[in-house]
Amino acid sequence: MSESSAATATAVVAPRLRRRFEVAGVVQGVGFRPFVYVTAARLGLAGSVRNTLAGVRVEVEGDPGDVARFARALEEDPPPLALVVGIESRDVALRGGTGFTIVDSEADADPVGARTFASPDAALCADCRAELDDPGDRRHRHPFISCTHCGPRFTIITALPYDRSSTTMAGFAMCAACAAEYADPADRRFHAQPIACHDCGPRLSLVTGDGRTVHGDEPALSAARDLLADGKVVAVKGLGGYHLACDARNEHAVAELRRRKQRGDKPFAVMPRDLRTARTLVRVGVGAAELLTGPRAPILLLPRTGTSLAASVAPGNPDLGVLLPYTPLHVLLLGPEGDTEGPDVLVMTSGNLSGEPIVIDDRAAREVLAPLVDAWLVHDRPIRVPCDDSVTRWVASAELPVRRSRGYAPLPIALPFEVDPVLAVGADLKNACALASGRYAWVSQHIGDLDDLSTVRALGETVAHLQTLTGVEPGRLVADDHPGYRSGGWARQHADGRTVSRVQHHHAHIASVMGEHGLGLDDTVLGIAFDGTGYGTDGAVWGGEALVATYASFRRAAHLRYVPLAGGDVSVLRPYRMALSHLRAAGVPWDDDIPAVAACPRRERVVLAHQLDTGFGCVPTSSMGRLFDAVSSLLGVRHVVDYEAEAAIELESLARSVDLADPYRFGVQPAGDDTAGLVADAGPVVRAVVADVRRGTSRPVVAARFHRGVAELMVTLAEHERARTGLATVALGGGVFQNALLLETGTRLLEDAGFTVLRPRLLPPNDGGIALGQVLVGAVAHPPTYPTER
Secondary structure, three states: OOHHHHHHHHOOOOOOEEEEEEEEEEOOOOOHHHHHHHHHHHOOOEEEEEEEOOEEEEEEEEOHHHHHHHHHHHHHOOOOOOEEEEEEEEEOOOOOOOOEEEOOOOOOOOOOOOOOOOOOOEOOOHHHHHHHHOOOOOOOOOOOOOEOOEEOOHHHEOOOOOOHHHEOOOOOOOOHHHHHHHHOOOOOOOOOOOOOEOOOEOOEEEEEOOOOEEEOHHHHHHHHHHHHHOOOOEEEEOOOOEEEEEEOOOHHHHHHHHHHHOOOOOOOEEEEOOHHHHHOOEOOOHHHHHHHHOOOOOEEEEEEOOOOOOOOOOOOOOEEEEOOOOOHHHHHHHOOOOOOOOOOEEEEEEOOOOOOOOOOOHHHHHHHOOOOOOEEEEEOOOOOOOOOOOEEEEEOOEEEEEEOOOOOOOOEEEEEEEEEEEEEOOOOOOEOOEEEEEEEEEEOOOOEOOOOHHHHHHHHHHHHHHHHHHOOOOOEEEEEOOOOOHHHHHHHHOOOOOEEEEEOHHHHHHHHHHHHOOOOOOOOEEEEEEEEEEEOOOOOEEEEEEEEEOOOEEEEEEEEOOEEEEOOHHHHHOHHHHHHHHHHHHOOOOOOOOHHHHHOOHHHHHHHHHHHHHOOOEEEEOOHHHHHHHHHHHOOOOOOOOOOOHHHHHHHHHHHOOOOOOOOOOEEEEOOOOOOOEEEEOHHHHHHHHHHHHOOOOHHHHHHHHHHHHHHHHHHHHHHHHHHHOOOEEEEEOHHHHOHHHHHHHHHHHHHOOOEEEOOOOOOOOHHHHHHHHHHHHHHOOOOEOOOOO
16 A cells, blocks of 8 residues: 555544524524624634524534534624524534525524514614714715614514515615625625615605705705704604604793693603713713613603703603614704704604504605694605604613613513413503513504504504514404403404403503513412502402412402592592592591692582592592592692693602601501401591691602602511411512602512512513513413402
């Protein structure tokens, strides 16, 4: 044998491995395929990557050690906007080759049993902002600059897999330069579906009230800035709908917008030019700054520090809703730092008529918004689905969602157990629906209050869009137990032979918080559910509840003592009526020196007294939200409200200014029935408030004593249940816990007493988060098991 033959015979062939990865989660439209391409190339691996209905499929081939390093990178180092929720892998037959490619997306059957998760819209990233400001960049001042790290996603997707042809960008052909970037693995816009520039669109135009049109990005922007500087109101087409914008420092402009929109005293959100400007208006801590400048860019409710804005922006409100420019169009509209030609802070409120969904259609905007605005700043990229701005608070070093929408929806929420395909239709106020299947639920963007036919239609359209994005075909529906809810009516009308389960309102609130925190089927909590209105199992209006709850059932462990709610919504809009009802229940005469009594017209007092005496037009209520309203009126803070929780918000504002105050004490006694529950009587609190008012105690002290009293009531109820059953986990749910002072104080007191406290963190405590609870309760109880009290 020759020497060369011997060498060949003894050569060791390096081992080689080919592995397929099926990656599920938010992995389309977030630069995941470019990340895979670059990672595989760096490791010298051959193979391919493609989008599928399930997410992303990757095959890599090469040295086993490099394949293992690639697998770790998939799990540990994905792109910033990606959310990997599952990776399945298996070895496959070797195919050879040395190159790695991105192949066309496929729409075949889902191999892992779940569709991919569509990405939320993401705020303008730092790299795109730098290019926007750079005169030497070809996208300098381009109103639609974006990349794989930012820009529209959810609001432009028409189908999956996520490719340009499946978005509202399909009608915009890429120019040669954009096409080259799109195809270049080394470019930040590699496979960025919304890629665009000055040459390939989209484009701006401005339409004035008299029908004149200004075409072109720069002319339209200039005209819009001039109108805003002149005190006009401009409808601005954004990512998920139209905003109404005006100069937030111009009192005439803000007051005129408020008058046109018939908004009462409900606060407007404002958009300052940058974080520096925001700090002159509100107190911004580290966590709040990260939220404001992050990819979600919500409206953040923060304590006001300045008074330079128009008084009509947020009258009587201690907080200001602030969001920073999150699209390049917003940045250009506000201008650079130091610019004095236009406003540096804009009111930026939803473009809709009161009670209707945000407008997304250009023709509808011209018609519906005509009474509200002086001009329209529009673009020619269609919006597929409405998506309002999200609203959140920063409480006790954590985010507290108030409205979950742009930037958050439709991110999935992991479920603690598997569920069959189901649709939960939410509640009538702050409606958001949810689709769920397997171990995930997709809670929709904020839809609105279902007191208008257009909002009910929006619910149906949202359901259809979510089904398109998730592939979930619900086999049944779940609705609130209230027999008159429009959401429940919609579910029954669209059941098409499917079962419609009904879930008690406060049970759903608590189950939602349990689900967020991953509690299992065998877990039990004491759920404290404080809100304004929820249909009880006895036909009363509940809202001050302590429930011993699992997903399958609950026991009413305690509640506020019933008082009459006279006239339904009339008493909700006029807190003085609720105050008089509580006075009557507490045995306090209606004397004119009590602010709430003085606020009630004498003729109305006569009618109200008759209702309370006879029960005519009354329903019993245990609502904590209505008690907050009553105390606000007793104190002379707010007798009539223009929007939900206005009286409670002002009461919280007063209470914040007092560090310590002796709490008012509720009367707590056994319910007197066979439930072994408690009743918390607000009568002693009402009598104490009246006594303090009469002796001239300051409003902030009274408000603080009330807040502390409610927080200590929570501890009292929890300690009673722990002594009885050993239960030491408390879940807090319901709209009253949007009150940051109550949430923070109650949580601290409970934790000091040795309880584990679960608070909302992913979904709002209000009805905007209730659909998740409906999913979970409806999954394990058909129908749910409730105590028979009717």
